Amino acid sequence: MQWSNHGTFIEIYPPKEFNFDECLVFLGRSQEEVLHQIRDELLYKLIKVNGELILCRIGFAQHVIHVDFPSQPLSITSHEEIASYIWEWFDLDQDLSLFYEVAKQDKILQQIHKRYYGLRMICIPDLFEALTWAIMGQQINLTFAYKLKQRFVEHFGECLTFEGNTFWLYPTYERIATLSVEELITLQFTVRKAEYVIGVAKAMTNGELTKEMLLQEPTYEQAKKSLLGIRGVGPWTADYALMKCLHQSSAFPIADVGLHNALKVPLGLNRKPTIEEIKDIATNWQGWQAYATFYLWRSLYE
Secondary structure, rough: OEEOOOEEEEOOOOOOOOOHHHHHHHHHOOOOOEEEEEEEOOEEEEEEOEEEEEEEEEEEEEEEEEEEEOOOOOOOOOOEEEEEEEEHHHOOOOOOOHHHHHHHHHOOHHHHHOOOOOOOOOOOOHHHHHHHHHHHOOOOOHHHHHHHHHHHHHHHEEEEEEEEEEOOOOOOOOHOOOOHHHHHHHHHHHHHHHHHHHHHHHHHHHOOHHHHHHHHHOOOOHHHHHHOOOOOOOOOHHHHHHHHHOOOOOOOOOHHHHHHHHHHHOOOOOOOHHHHHHHHHHHHHHHOOHHHHHHHHOOOOO
């Protein structure tokens, strides 16, 4: 991680393959998003460090990510944790030049990678958020999934108000582990989804499931197998968490509806491709299936 501390602000120095504007396009894809706000090309994000709620205002100029803290001065120990969070959020450890080498040789990715050059996986550093957001999105449209998330966050998350705007934190697993299924049903969760979300919260509270454990798994397949052992986590949900939280560039949510829709255009199809066709197309993406998927998702926002 490359960054410097200037007291009232920090600067983060991303790799050359980084396009902040492209990342903002992805982050701004839903008006219903409740966990960050974009205003005047600045990104506002509330995070919690050492028990303190900190509002980060993130800008970009001359290939430097500039972060200041408009709502309060920081305790000196918080700077590094904030830099680390943002570094992970934008997946800045990933060497994208290797992905671009693969993309150049692939007929599907050839044009897409040039168009979105510097777009990075927008990650979800918190495992509980990654898993439960994926569970919320199972078998419903994205608009309703965002509505569910908004209700969930505004009922059970913490917030900070600054200059008339309210910024929200995703609920903690400790908080959700104390809920009854009925409390989520009132927010329009199905019984099953309510059980799954509370089940993940309880597994994390008991220490049966941690991000550290999954990161220690020697292979992508083993990490995926561990996730599939959790009630409510199927292959799509596991792969979503592996790509967005655990930085597994081989994770491949092959059954994803958005991926299928995004492939129709470059393949010239008037139907969705079959799983077999996608497997065939993806033979060139080995090791970079997550990024191929993410770039194809991005193409849906044209």
